[in-house]
Amino acid sequence: MLPILEQYLGFNTNMMSLITALYILFDPVITCAHVLGNGAFVKLIDNIYSVTQKA
Known part of the structure; x- marks a missing residue:
């Protein structure tokens, strides 16, 4: 990535x-947000699936 930034930009x-x-500082924060977002998405899909199975 760094050669691209240097050569083209x-x-x-x-x-x-x-x-x-900045990448070293923000990488753990971004990873945590990604994992939490995936968990929230799975919970949402699980709730939708549960509602459709009851009907």
């Missing part, structure tokens, strides 16, 4: 260092 070394640091 013109990022310099400082900018790429900042992008890397």
